[in-house]
Amino acid sequence: MTRTTGRKLISSLFVGFCALSVLLALVPLAFVLFFVVREGIQALNFNFFTKMPAPVGEAGGGMANAIVGTFMVTGLGSMFAIPIGIVSGVYMSEYAGTRFAALARFAADTLNGVPSIVIGVFVYGIAVLPFKQFSALAGGLALGVMMIPIIARTTEELLLLVPGTMREGALALGATHARAVFSVVLPAALPGIVTGVVLALARIAGETAPLLFTSSGNRFFTTSLTQPIGTLTVMVYTYAISAYEDWHRQAWAGALVLVSIVLMCSLLARFATRKIEGLQSQ
Amino acid sequence: MGTGAFALVLVLIVCAIGFELTRQSMLSIEKFGFNFWRTQVWDPVAGQFGALPFIWGTLYSSVLALVIATPIALGIAVFISELCPAWLRQPLVFLTELLAAIPSIVYGLWGIFVLVPAVRAFELSVPAPLRELPLFSGPPLGVGMLAAGVILAIMVIPFTSSVAREVLKSVPPAQREGAYALGATRFEAIRAALFFARTGIVGAVMLGFGRALGETMAVTMVIGNNPKISASLFAPQYTMAAVLANEFTEADTNLYLNALVEIGLVLFVVTLIVNSLSRLLIWSMARPLRREAAAVVVPAAESAA
Numbered sequence: 355m356t357r358t359t360g361r362k363l364i365s366s367l368f369v370g371f372c373a374l375s376v377l378l379a380l381v382p383l384a385f386v387l388f389f390v391v392r393e394g395i396q397a398l399n400f401n402f403f404t405k406m407p408a409p410v411g412e413a414g415g416g417m418a419n420a421i422v423g424t425f426m427v428t429g430l431g432s433m434f435a436i437p438i439g440i441v442s443g444v445y446m447s448e449y450a451g452t453r454f455a456a457l458a459r460f461a462a463d464t465l466n467g468v469p470s471i472v473i474g475v476f477v478y479g480i481a482v483l484p485f486k487q488f489s490a491l492a493g494g495l496a497l498g499v500m501m502i503p504i505i506a507r508t509t510e511e512l513l514l515l516v517p518g519t520m521r522e523g524a525l526a527l528g529a530t531h532a533r534a535v536f537s538v539v540l541p542a543a544l545p546g547i548v549t550g551v552v553l554a555l556a557r558i559a560g561e562t563a564p565l566l567f568t569s570s571g572n573r574f575f576t577t578s579l580t581q582p583i584g585t586l587t588v589m590v591y592t593y594a595i596s597a598y599e600d601w602h603r604q605a606w607a608g609a610l611v612l613v614s615i616v617l618m619c620s621l622l623a624r625f626a627t628r629k630i631e632g633l634q635s636q
Numbered sequence: 637m638g639t640g641a642f643a644l645v646l647v648l649i650v651c652a653i654g655f656e657l658t659r660q661s662m663l664s665i666e667k668f669g670f671n672f673w674r675t676q677v678w679d680p681v682a683g684q685f686g687a688l689p690f691i692w693g694t695l696y697s698s699v700l701a702l703v704i705a706t707p708i709a710l711g712i713a714v715f716i717s718e719l720c721p722a723w724l725r726q727p728l729v730f731l732t733e734l735l736a737a738i739p740s741i742v743y744g745l746w747g748i749f750v751l752v753p754a755v756r757a758f759e760l761s762v763p764a765p766l767r768e769l770p771l772f773s774g775p776p777l778g779v780g781m782l783a784a785g786v787i788l789a790i791m792v793i794p795f796t797s798s799v800a801r802e803v804l805k806s807v808p809p810a811q812r813e814g815a816y817a818l819g820a821t822r823f824e825a826i827r828a829a830l831f832f833a834r835t836g837i838v839g840a841v842m843l844g845f846g847r848a849l850g851e852t853m854a855v856t857m858v859i860g861n862n863p864k865i866s867a868s869l870f871a872p873q874y875t876m877a878a879v880l881a882n883e884f885t886e887a888d889t890n891l892y893l894n895a896l897v898e899i900g901l902v903l904f905v906v907t908l909i910v911n912s913l914s915r916l917l918i919w920s921m922a923r924p925l926r927r928e929a930a931a932v933v934v935p936a937a938e939s940a941a
């Protein structure tokens with residue numbers, strides 16, 4: 355009898371531990387969000403979005419140039435990452451059984467696991483060193499390289515979910531393989547793929563390490579592709595490790611903007627996936 | 637179809653990274669050879685480059701993060717997949733995924749201004765006799781190994797727990813039902829499921845390890861950036877990723893730059909090995925189950941043919 359009680363006790367303790375570990379993970383999440391919102395709100399105002407950074411030591415100013423920079427670098431990256439990612443995802447799902455598809459999948463997973471700072475070093479070697487110039491293009495290239503495997507794997511997984519009957523239907527009507535894939539199968543999976551792309555964008559917009567020595571930083575406004583360009587993340591980093599009180603405040607404001615972007619994208623994606631699941635269950 | 641060319645791009649990028657990093661680090665590889673990884677003096681001014689302190693710091697912080705994160709991550713995975721009521725499952729999955737979505741730089745900022753002061757307060761509260769131990773020696777600065785380990789643990793938890801959850805999902809329900817039928821308690825049934833899934837669980841932990849090895853910004857901002865090997869949790873140290881982030885743009889000689897790229901190369905190779913191994917484990921866990929499923933399908937296909 356006591357043995358049973360002991361076993362039950364252990365079991366309850368275990369259940370308690372599992373519940374506790376959920377709390378243990380949610381506490382830092384709550385703390386991070388709490389501080390980012392509390393500190394960020396104080397420093398966030400209209401100027402933050404419209405003004406240039408003030409000269410060192412002078413209070414005020416904003417991060418308008420960095421916000422534009424983040425959009426530019428992320429946009430440049432997605433311009434080549436989205437097509438390459440989606441099409442290679444199509445290949446991996448259409449030729450799922452082949453050796454080369456397995457190799458491509460392995461490459462995608464490997465690339466996904468490469469530390470972002472290493473991507474930065476790589477792009478520095480191929481796009482900065484030869485031209486002796488940090489540039490927005492190099493930053494975009496680094497972010498794009500990080501985006502490709504995420505999009506490719508999402509596309510692949512979503513295409514595999516599309517019922518085979520749809521493809522067979524198209525083929526039976528005389529469509530070529532390419533036609534069946536691009537006109538029937540891909541559109542069916544499109545809402546999911548768009549969700550995946552949005553999530554990838556959110557993740558990439560928050561990256562700092564690959565930008566440190568590709569797009570570097572710039573306190574002045576520029577939209578030139580061949581000049582160094584400021585981005586929100588790099589700016590938050592420089593401000594956070596600086597010695598100025600006012601810069602710290604602005605770093606928090608930048609963090610709040612970053613977290614809001616991520617949060618909005620996640621919620622949007624979650625809402626969209628729920629809608630897709632609803633459609634599939636019908 | 638032409639889509640293969642795009643898939644080839646993926647393969648080429650990985651090869652290009654390996655090639656480019658090797659090419660850019662040749663100077664350092666030729667000059668220092670294996671000594672690069674055995675010596676501890678990192679003095680760019682004197683042209684002395686020994687990377688041992690960075691390896692030590694990277695391994696120490698990642699292992700520390702795993703020690704903290706693994707039990708919590710597995711607890712979360714078990715709670716979400718086995719214990720919690722169905723209505724709570726989706727919100728909890730969403731929240732743990734949010735933990736992974738927060739940018740590294742935001743963790744770093746939070747680390748500098750919230751976590752580091754908290755760690756310093758904790759370090760001050762450690763009683764003097766314990767401070768004699770090598771594990772707790774050194775002045776209570778706040779920045780250092782402990783802060784880095786904690787912040788890494790927070791960042792690694794969502795990865796490990798989401799893979800562990802997937803792995804647990806692939807354990808056949810009959811496993812648990814069998815255990816319950818034999819009179820097992822909840823803990824005993826789940827332990828059986830965890831044991832059944834052990835290769836996949838190890839894979840999940842290794843995947844977290846791979847993440848921790850390469851994490852840059854948050855660690856750079858709280859670890860103290862001091863290239864000195866120490867066993868102490870309180871000592872400021874340095875990691876491979878952090879030295880790249882800090883010194884790369886300051887490298888004024890070719891040899892210095894090559895030495896830094898060599899650190900990047902090793903980081904690339906090590907994470908590649910760790911990730912491949914972890915995927916192999918997760919995959920080998922899922923494969924026998926898939927084969928069982930295939931065994932059910934194949935006869936039907938044959939009879940149709």
